Amino acid sequence: MAQVGQFALALSVVVAAYSIVASLLGIRLKSDKLIASGRNAAIGVFACVTMSIVSLTYLFLIDDFSINYIAEHSNRDLPVYFKISAVWGGQEGSLLFWGWLLTVYSALVIFQNWRKHTAMMPYVTAVLMSSGLFFTAMNLFVVNPFNQVVVLQPGGVNALFVPQDGAGLNPLLQYILMVIHPPILYLGFVGFAVPFAFAIAAMASRQLGDTWIRTTRRWTMVAWFFLGTGILLGGKWAYVELGWGGFWGWDPVENASLMPWLIATAYLHSVMVQEKKGMMKVWNMVLIILTYVMCIFGTFLTRSGLVSSVHAFAQSPIGGYFLAFIVVGLSGSLYLLLDRLNYLKSDNQMESLVSRESSFMFNNLILLASCFAVFWGTIFPVISEAAPEWMGGGVKVTVGPPFFNRVNVPIAIFLLFLTGVGPLLAWRKASTNSLKRNFLWPAGIALASGVGLFFLGVDHFYAWLSLVMCIFVSLTIGREFYKGARARSVGSGENFVEAVVNLTLRNTRRYGGYIVHFGFVLLFLGWSGQAFTTDTQSETGIGETITMRQYTLRMDKLAIEEMPNYTTSKATISLFENGEKVGVLYPERRFYTSSGQPTTEVAIWSTLKEDLYVVFAGSAPDGKKAVMQVYLNPLVAWVWIGGIILGLGTLIAMLPNKKSAPRTSPVNRVEERREVEQHTT
Amino acid sequence: MIYLFCGLLGGAVLAAICVPLFSKDDTLESAIIEETEWDLLQRKKEIILGNIQDLDFEHKCGKLSDEDHQKIRSEMAEEASLVLKEIDNIESSQDLDALIRREVSARKGGVREVDPALCPSCGEKNIVTSKFCAECGAKLIGQ
Numbered sequence: 001m002a003q004v005g006q007f008a009l010a011l012s013v014v015v016a017a018y019s020i021v022a023s024l025l026g027i028r029l030k031s032d033k034l035i036a037s038g039r040n041a042a043i044g045v046f047a048c049v050t051m052s053i054v055s056l057t058y059l060f061l062i063d064d065f066s067i068n069y070i071a072e073h074s075n076r077d078l079p080v081y082f083k084i085s086a087v088w089g090g091q092e093g094s095l096l097f098w099g100w101l102l103t104v105y106s107a108l109v110i111f112q113n114w115r116k117h118t119a120m121m122p123y124v125t126a127v128l129m130s131s132g133l134f135f136t137a138m139n140l141f142v143v144n145p146f147n148q149v150v151v152l153q154p155g156g157v158n159a160l161f162v163p164q165d166g167a168g169l170n171p172l173l174q175y176i177l178m179v180i181h182p183p184i185l186y187l188g189f190v191g192f193a194v195p196f197a198f199a200i201a202a203m204a205s206r207q208l209g210d211t212w213i214r215t216t217r218r219w220t221m222v223a224w225f226f227l228g229t230g231i232l233l234g235g236k237w238a239y240v241e242l243g244w245g246g247f248w249g250w251d252p253v254e255n256a257s258l259m260p261w262l263i264a265t266a267y268l269h270s271v272m273v274q275e276k277k278g279m280m281k282v283w284n285m286v287l288i289i290l291t292y293v294m295c296i297f298g299t300f301l302t303r304s305g306l307v308s309s310v311h312a313f314a315q316s317p318i319g320g321y322f323l324a325f326i327v328v329g330l331s332g333s334l335y336l337l338l339d340r341l342n343y344l345k346s347d348n349q350m351e352s353l354v355s356r357e358s359s360f361m362f363n364n365l366i367l368l369a370s371c372f373a374v375f376w377g378t379i380f381p382v383i384s385e386a387a388p389e390w391m392g393g394g395v396k397v398t399v400g401p402p403f404f405n406r407v408n409v410p411i412a413i414f415l416l417f418l419t420g421v422g423p424l425l426a427w428r429k430a431s432t433n434s435l436k437r438n439f440l441w442p443a444g445i446a447l448a449s450g451v452g453l454f455f456l457g458v459d460h461f462y463a464w465l466s467l468v469m470c471i472f473v474s475l476t477i478g479r480e481f482y483k484g485a486r487a488r489s490v491g492s493g494e495n496f497v498e499a500v501v502n503l504t505l506r507n508t509r510r511y512g513g514y515i516v517h518f519g520f521v522l523l524f525l526g527w528s529g530q531a532f533t534t535d536t537q538s539e540t541g542i543g544e545t546i547t548m549r550q551y552t553l554r555m556d557k558l559a560i561e562e563m564p565n566y567t568t569s570k571a572t573i574s575l576f577e578n579g580e581k582v583g584v585l586y587p588e589r590r591f592y593t594s595s596g597q598p599t600t601e602v603a604i605w606s607t608l609k610e611d612l613y614v615v616f617a618g619s620a621p622d623g624k625k626a627v628m629q630v631y632l633n634p635l636v637a638w639v640w641i642g643g644i645i646l647g648l649g650t651l652i653a654m655l656p657n658k659k660s661a662p663r664t665s666p667v668n669r670v671e672e673r674r675e676v677e678q679h680t681t
Numbered sequence: 682m683i684y685l686f687c688g689l690l691g692g693a694v695l696a697a698i699c700v701p702l703f704s705k706d707d708t709l710e711s712a713i714i715e716e717t718e719w720d721l722l723q724r725k726k727e728i729i730l731g732n733i734q735d736l737d738f739e740h741k742c743g744k745l746s747d748e749d750h751q752k753i754r755s756e757m758a759e760e761a762s763l764v765l766k767e768i769d770n771i772e773s774s775q776d777l778d779a780l781i782r783r784e785v786s787a788r789k790g791g792v793r794e795v796d797p798a799l800c801p802s803c804g805e806k807n808i809v810t811s812k813f814c815a816e817c818g819a820k821l822i823g824q
Contacts, residue, residue, distance in 0.1 A: 001683070003683050003687070004683055004686045004687055004690075006800065007687045007690070007691075008690055011690065011691060011694060015694055015698070018698065022698075033701050033704060034701075034702070036701035036704075037698050037699070037701045037702050039701075040697040040698055040700070040701060041694075041698050043695070043697060044693075044694035044697050044698060046688065047693065047694060048690065048694065051686075051690055199765040208721070209721050209724060210724065271693075275728065276728065276732060278725070278728075282725075314741055347781070349726075426736075426739065426744070426745055426749065426753065427732065427735075427753075428753050428756070429749075429753070430749075431746065431748070431749050433746045434744065434745055434746050434749050437743070437744070437746065483743060483744065484738075484742055484811070487738065487741040487742045487743075489743075506784050598757070
């Protein structure tokens with residue numbers, strides 16, 4: 001089966017290269033035959049890579065340890081679902097998985113758009129297949145998942161070898177969320193290839209209206225949804241599996257996924273300005289190019305081992321190829337952009353600094369500033385080490401969470417403020433009268449609540465400011481729904497709930513967007529709680545207790561258990577709240593047999609108010625006591641609830657509007673004229 | 682078995698690639714320009730209409746004062762009438778010929794190399810029926 005996978009992979013490289021050549025040559029020679037052949041080749045690449053990844057999965061399932069990648073990332077006792085997730089658990093497989101998702105997206109995009117956008121699609125195919133070619137070629141020539149295990153025999157001869165068992169999957173990845181976190185994150189990364197390909201196609205075919213944006217609107221949101229969900233799942237994994245008490249540590253690889261997300265968020269907002277007002281055309285091109293480049297850069301950071309990270313399991317010396325791909329892709333895109341600048345002139349000018357479009361512009365600048373700060377903090381250790389000594393270089397400077405928090409916390413709070421302000425401003429220009437009308441009540445109530453919060457003991461400035469902004473933004477969002485539903489129910493006779501539902505379904509993008517904003521409010525609520533985290537550490541024996549505020553933890557049992565894949569030291573702890581028993585916690589410290597690596601399995605008692613987070617940090621020197629690290633993390637549950645609401649809002653925003661305006665055509669222009677005249681008189 | 686799998690995959694992919702090359706039909710569908718000047722104007726009209734609807738709804742919600750609503754609405758109406766005028770220009774009989782000529786030449790593949798609406802002198806994109814550039818006055822190639 002390995003030969004089938006290998007053959008399919010090799011074939012995919014050849015066919016992807018053919019698809020690019022046939023598409024571009026077809027455009028040049030104006031031959032639909034060649035273009036159609038290039039399209040079919042792209043579907044063929046999908047078939048080949050699918051065959052390749054199916055072969056690899058099959059080899060994992062039958063424990064074929066003659067394959068090096070499988071011997072390094074699986075073992076006989078590994079549960080089946082982890083064997084499947086091990087397919088993307090290491091370098092070779094994750095790149096193959098990346099490439100496979102790209103071919104899936106490519107095939108879907110081709111089926112969906114071939115007839116609709118005949119002039120753009122050959123370019124789209126060529127761009128998508130260029131990425132496809134890069135990834136399949138990397139897999140074939142540099143990090144091949146089908147390489148066999150070889151050992152050096154006496155006399156310097158390599159011989160094939162089949163180990164009895166594999167080294168096992170990295171224990172940190174043996175967690176159920178880890179089965180879905182990488183695929184979801186990759187769906188996000190790879191998804192941005194679609195709007196990027198359409199943007200390049202629009203420039204190449206000189207069709208630079210908003211067709212490419214409208215066509216890729218849902219694709220962009222799908223990618224944004226998956227990337228955001230992937231980031232949050234990664235946070236959840238870090239929180240539950242890494243055992244350091246938090247969910248975001250500004251790790252370079254976390255940053256690598258955050259950067260394209262920040263730029264894509266800016267893009268999702270600024271495309272609205274282009275659609276509504278025909279402005280920011282060049283800017284949108286730059287943003288989507290940067291988003292995709294940052295997705296590749298993120299993959300590069302994860303894979304290259306350039307920066308030290310908790311994701312060290314995925315490192316190998318393939319960074320140079322990625323860097324070359326980024327440089328070629330970025331310079332090619334920017335050259336095309338410069339060449340087409342004449343086609344990208346704005347239809348309108350910014351009329352006022354106090355308007356919806358200017359708030360979008362601020363939002364974009366702030367998001368980009370945040371992205372730059374994250375980028376700089378992430379690569380600074382590399383630059384500081386690589387710089388010559390006379391410039392003060394040669395020393396690896398570590399940039400830790402304090403830097404990222406100092407820069408990004410105020411930026412994030414300002415963004416939250418804009419989230420509340422933007423939707424209340426009118427397009428074009430908001431007068432003082434309209435501003436008063438919209439802001440007086442929400443701002444007044446938020447400030448009054450701020451005074452209340454201060455007297456309740458919220459004395460951390462940023463946490464206080466964040467909570468005040470949460471209240472302000474919630475009020476503005478609630479007010480949007482309330483006023484919209486009221487205006488709707490007056491005309492239609494619907495009751496309030498019906499009016500809210502219909503209002504949302506008839507403008508899913510706007511009201512779905514407000515729900516997304518509310519999801520962010522809840523995320524900020526959860527983040528604000530981090531300012532008040534407390535922790536304690538103690539050596540605890542059987543019958544002894546740890547007290548933390550209203551909670552008392554009593555150690556009932558310490559046991560060692562043998563499991564098929566690992567040995568675990570497990571504590572049984574009774575939890576009391578204000579003297580009353582509320583639950584039992586089981587923190588563990590596991591040792592994985594095949595890899596010999598330890599992991600902590602955190603026990604969490606979660607309420608809407610706070611999480612009690614218990615880590616089995618190790619055994620005391622006498623062996624009779626356990627070292628327990630206990631954290632009290634306020635409001636963390638709101639981060640996950642906010643994430644769910646954010647996802648729901650995105651899904652709503654992706655729905656088509658309940659009743660869309662009829663498409664215009666020359667045939668019904670008389671009716672349309674009447675309509676325009678009605679509107680304009 | 683292995684050879685069978687490889688043969689089937691290779692054969693299917695090869696067939697998929699080759700079949701279009703030997704088909705008789707070469708319709709030049711890929712040369713159809715989707716965003717002609719007329720399409721762009723129609724789209725612009727749709728957007729302005731949508732913007733007016735949004736504005737009216739925001740006014741109905743009480744987010745805009747009467748004065749602001751009136752002012753912005755009349756500006757939008759002015760924009761809409763300009764767009765309608767441009768659509769009229771293109772659709773008037775003589776210019777419709779120009780539109781058809783452009784479509785036909787686009788199908789033959791002539792237009793994609795040199796855009797007749799693009800000023801050779803300053804690069805300004807004019808409407809398709811213009812004889813001279815609106816920006817610098819230079820004669821346009823297509824006319």
